[in-house]
Amino acid sequence: MKFETVSENRSFGGIQGVYRHQSEATGTTMTFAVYLPPAAEHGKVPVLWYLSGLTCTHENAMTKAGAQEWAAEYGIALIFPDTSPRGEGVADDEAYDLGQGAGFYVDATQKPWAPHFRMWHYVTHELPELVFSNFPLDREAQGITGHSMGGHGALTIAMTMPERYRSVSAFAPIANPSDSDWGRKQFTAYLGDDHAAWESHDASVLMRERGYPGEVLIDQGASDQFLDLLKPASLAQAMIERRQPGEFRMQKGYDHSYFFVQTFVADHIRWHAERLG
Ligand SMILES: N[C@@H](CCC(=O)N[C@@H](CSC=O)C(=O)NCC(=O)O)C(=O)O
Secondary structure, X not given: OOOEEEEXXXXXXXXXXXXXXXXXXXXXXXXXXXXXXXXXXXXXXXXXEEEOOOOOOOHHHHHHOOXXXXXXXXXXXXXXXXXXXXXXXXXXXXXXXXXXXXXXXXEOOOOOOOOOOEXXXXXXXXXXXXHHHHOOEEEEEEEEEEEOHHHHHHHHHHHHOOOOEEEEEEXXXXXXXXXXXXXXXHHHHHXXXXXXXXXXXXXXXXXXXXXXXXXXEXXXXXXXXXXXXXXHHHHHHHHHHHOOOEEEEEEOOOOOOHHHHHHHHHHHHHHHHHHHO
């Protein structure tokens, strides 16, 4: 699989790279970022996938989360995919929470989204094949995290493929999209009216039905301006009903911004590093 280098910069002794490739999954050019810690000079390192939220590209978390320092310290690589296909021939919507920048980590089955909006397949199949073939990454040591829409993606992907994603965490995830205006509109557009398809992309439903075999770490700002849309209580209740091991932390005074993410990102990278070995 071919890709081109957009930029590479030294960061905390490692390399922060940005790359571009032609995606078969989305039928578009996709950009992604990979941070390789210094330890990657000596062999394969564990991988933490970071899925971003609404309106983001690969760049927001790469530049705002402050994750590289901790990834370098714990010897773990970071991968930052984009959040949707983009481009002139790609469907879009005027709203910031549908279309480009709002792929919701599903494979759309409905027009006009279906031809390009295949972010589940892209993030779980195509991009892994590309990065594991071209970077010194340990395929057997993968964790996944994300923020907001990306937290939704991380939780639903980890609960669907726990044998692959050996650790999971989330920052302020969209926790119950089937019952939220951050979910119903997008699932209707991308997946249609088939609520069974919605439920397989809803972290609270998956938590209640199957949970995750390891421990789960969730951080949620108690002053998050989007609490009504995120619905953390649904996920917390599902964790209790499931007796899911893990930590659900309400962080006093924190909102939804990257100031919140950068405050707790060290905890999350440590969490993953401890579980990925
Ligand atoms: N209307 C706002 C909402 C966008 C926003 O807050 N996006 C968050 C993720 S929200 C859930 O997925 C985000 O990460 N923004 C990028 C950033 O760098 O902060 C708006 O358009 O600002």
